[in-house]
Amino acid sequence: MLKSRKTFPCSAAVIALAMPHVATADTAPGARAAATVQQMTADEKVVLTHGIMPLPFIPGTVVPAEAVPGAGYVAGVARLGVPALRETDASLGVAWVGGLRHDGATAMPSGIAQAATWNPEVLRRGGAMIGGEARAKGFNVLLAGGANLTRDPRNGRTFEYLSEDPLLTGTLVGAAINGVQSNHIISTIKHFALNGQETGRKFVDIRIGEAAARESDLLAFEIGIEIGHPGSVMCAYNVVNGQHACDSDWLLNTVLKKDWRWDGFVMSDWGAVPGMAAALHGLDQQSGEQLDPAVFLGKTLEAAATGDKAVARRLDDMDTRVLTAIYASGLDKYPANPGGAIDFKADGDVAFDAAKQGIVLLKNDAGVLPLAASAKRIVVIGGFASVGVMSGAGSSQVQGDRGPALTIPAGEDGPFAALTARSYHRSSPLKAIRALAPAATVTYRDGYELSDAVAQARKADVVIVFATKWATEGLDQADLALPEGQDALIAAVAAANPHTVVVLETGNPVTMPWLDKTAAVLEAWYPGARGGEAIASVLFGQTNPSGHLPVTFPAGTDQLPRHDIDGYATLEPNFAGDPPTPDARLSANYDIEGSDVGYRWFARTGAKPLFPFGYGLSYTTFASSGLTVDGLHASLTVTNTGARAGATVAQVYLVSRNGAAKQRLVGFQRVDLAAGESRKVSLTIDPRLLADWTAKGWHLNAGRYGFAMGDDAAHLSAPVTATEPARTWRD
Template sequence: MSAEEKVVLTHGIMPLPLGESTRPIPEDAVYGAGYVPGIPRLGIPALRETDASLGVAYVFGLRKDGATALPSGLAQAATWNPALVRKGGEVIGSEAHAKGFNVLLAGGTNLMRDPRNGRTFEYFSEDPLLSGTLVGNAIAGIQSNHIISTIKHFALNGQETGRKFVDVQISDAAARESDLLAFQLGIEIGQPGSVMCAYNRVNGHQACSSDYLLNQVLKRDWRWKGFVMSDWGAVPNLGAALNGLDQQSGAQLDPAVFFGDTLAQAAAKDPAYAKRLDDMNRRILTAIYANGLDRYPARPGGKIDLKANSEAALETAKQGIVLLRNERGVLPLARTARKIVVIGGYADSGVLSGAGSSQVHAEGGAAIKVPLDGGPWSAFLSEQYHGSAPLAAIKAMAPQAEIRFRNGRYPSEAVTAAKDADVVIVFGTKWTTEGIDQPDLTLPNGQDELIAAVAAANPNTVVVLETGNPVLMPWLDKTAAVLEAWYPGARGGEAIASVLFGETNPSGRLPITFPAAMSHLPRPELDGLATLETNFGGDAPSPDAKLTADYNIEGSDVGYRWNARKGHKALFPFGHGLSYTSFSATGLKTDGKQASFTVTNTGQRAGATVAQLYLDSRGGQTKQRLVGFSRVELAPGESRPVSLKIDPRLLADWSGNGWTLPAGNYVFALGDSAERLGPTVSTKLAGRRWSD
């Protein structure tokens, strides 16, 4: 490489018409999130980048080709099915490649430290083992198409409020045992070509200029060989290169193009920058050639199997729906139900999706768009619904029934209709988006009051939730059943109907805790929410503005671990999910390294369960950890042996320069959830230390 060529791969643009900031869009670019020119003289391909984890994003509506919308990250995680999540990655990767992209900005891994985070729907869970396992499989599926996947947002990107300047305070040990462990597992399993660093600060330093995160943890301790790309608009200065950043993405959004001529000049004068620049290129080229971007070039106009991809989205939605409550066995609904009333949630038109850079459109666009009230980002952040109408799917399941729809705008109208029905199905929706956190966990626009009124009028009220976060349910005890459908994607309406009528036996399990009260959270008030104006960019209101989020409060005890430590009982705990059949898990044996047991379908229907193995205590002290899981499908009366390998890092403490496993008694249990554990089994483990 010549000196000029060495700064070609180190920075890129957004290849979009962006007003005064627009640069000429290269002929070989595709409308998308990013473009990094190649070096034809050396046969190095350009990098054409697109969002995101849920499908090929629609980028402001500039491309009209459409894509398959998978269910949200939470819905995928609720399957607890690594193979299915990998299949979803294959779907997204194949469509991206066929549209001419060779880099996918996927792999959302951040743990849910605050349930009000606007991007919770994109991510997988609150647990490092579950998140790391699933994201690793998603990345492996994506990269099987000879494109690069990122893993993001590295790291501790726990809120959107003030996202570009909030300073996360956390100890090294707490980070390594929680969020960083999720990333570490995901990298080990998926081998992503790139890591995308986050907007936020960590212990005083921007994540994209954090020597601790990028040089010490990622490159030194984990010995990772790929390249670190910035998030768009997350590069503070040239010094980020020395602190481990390899590529400046969407450089129009930064104060300057630091990794172009400025970097070249620094490298010409300073041996440290010269050495770093060579390493930056080496890492980018490693990712390019390891994933075959040169040998399997992505070109627009490739063949897409839309039918097969649609079926993958449907199956993911079915497996991800969680049956939270089912009193008196009201579900599954009989197909002979005489009168059914469906209320609210635009159920006559489609299913809700989350917004921001992960937004996906089917060909033809959204079924419904509800724009924000003003603001420069209102068109980008409109509330959108995929065109898979639950009402139509319900009618198809019960063709002999009298089925009526009420939009729920007037509770009195909904109540009148509910009184005359055999069954009422109320859809509760909560739209969430990148860039904006939720103020609380209620359902907006009076929906909690609507559900309460309808449930009081008819005891056979079933609530279907389409949400991107946990929600409180003040009406819960009045309802007969509750389904959490998340944002269920391109075929969501059909998936919901399939579960409601029993064509699909629900097998989803919660990947996050639904807290019983806001006071149970480590931070009952979201940092900055009361004082900062809503700002999609997340920029500081002034150069000296400060915002701190203290993650040392809970440390590594995120979600269900926090509840176990504090003795809180969840509204619905991590791992919870009901079925139309029943299961037992018996005969647990473990030496702390492996575990074996038998799972049996003790009911009358075929179905799937998720066997969950937890560390319950260590050395006599509560230390709850998910240490293994397996989704098991069984016919009625069928039994199957299950064996799980236990990663010792899940049992250990980070000591500062490695892992320490204290000698002592370790107590394990199988559970239907983090709060419903079976008989315990204890084993003594010898103490030991090791490094990554």
């Protein structure tokens, strides 16, 4: 695959995932790319540097015959055997694009749900499945690999991304990319970088120091690139320290290409290119050019290259990078053509397994779950549970071949209105519950009338309330509360029946003012194509829950670094994120938290979250013991102390450096154990997680470092210490 530096994975399982699949860029692919560029005419050299969005509803767009309706199309060079690039969204499955292709795809659970598995193999299998379906539809580029850290849980795309931690995010996204690219197609990693909010996303200026960026968001991308070797990096809409991310010489040339020695190509996000100078600052390909003010990397670039040797050299480099990715993934040798066979049953099983592993049991008083067979009357309330499970919206929207079970328009106008509709996958929790409780009377109420829901709750042995919170690309959220009176509904039902179980279908953390009144709470996220069955499987104990939170659940927004998302209160909602006027300005100060994102911020401030990062219960119990750290190697023993088989996540954290508090996840591994079984877990610690970024690169001070194992980031063992020598190194 594409060249990148050595990684320091957290477990043996990840080492296996990091093995390259095809030749490196400095052997066959790179050499072939350079030779092809030498044969290109001046006109041909600007074929691969720009592309369109091949959708007929965009004014003035002529869709080429060989394009497949989707996110993007970049013409090939037939004379030289260079294939066209046919691009589709994204990380959760092949995007629906409003049903334009008259086909469907398998929807994986949301990114945050996949991350809740803490299992790289789940992400690898999901990526391989999605990549296979993309290939069968004729696509050879998947716009996957969302790796932005959750700096603010109100971000509208929290559901698409993975976690708030760079090690967890980088490890999981790398595994997903490996899975995608095993199909001889290119995967991206995106959105590079610091794309932390949707409000004003095309002009918000993210202010952050270099050390803080390198130790957090950039480290997540770096680890993901090292493990996954993506053919492409998609740069982001936002501005970083005064420069558009797709026009940032520091991000693209200095960090990505020079420091990380990455050989792939940088594509822009759709409508993110401010001008031709972006090519000189590291952008290799302009995507969805109809959404930009002009086609900057076509004839304009060709003319500039004709009169400027420096631009000409840069253009050759742009083509070399695109071709290297094409050859490294074998797009020319293994062409993807529409009409391929898809085993939807097998692919649905991949989504089903991911959903089951990603569901997090947050509360289970008196063992109310799993539901007993003795429950004779079950009332299911709310969440359109009779219809299906909620899906996040935006460009990542995936639906099966029959389309959504239910669609509620969001009221948007324009060509992208369909992207922001509230949709539900065809996997009904109510139907799945009835299938697993055939002897019980299972009734349903939609929750619209509170008094009716309460009356039904009083007559039931157990109540299951489904609560949802919709999220979409393009729009952030005002707060962390459940919308549409659902908090009041849950409180009233729980007051009527103490055996109330709440199932949350959300794309981000939510507050729970009713928590103490309920018997059990499951966070099911947006659980994908088989989500209803996965939820029922956990409720009735066919599946022992093993998910752990990949993000902190705050007790309230007052615990976050910013009281409000910058611009949310002053800007009108705008899916594109365009400035309301040419001179509009918006900035977000990420130096408030710096590299202390998520649980690190909570450790720094001492605030107590509603549920901490890494938290998750099971129907069995576990104990960890015997933590030892020797240099960059840690080991501990995990034991299933309960009466049934289950899985947990071994977690090891840095907690201090030379006596000063500093919390960072340094290792993790999912462990499946039979009842009574013990297993030793060995982890390799990436030294960057212990170090600081300085003007000379990474620096590790000599001294004593404290480490602790824990069930989550807030409940840790007594620390053990290890002595580390001083080190300074560059990537």
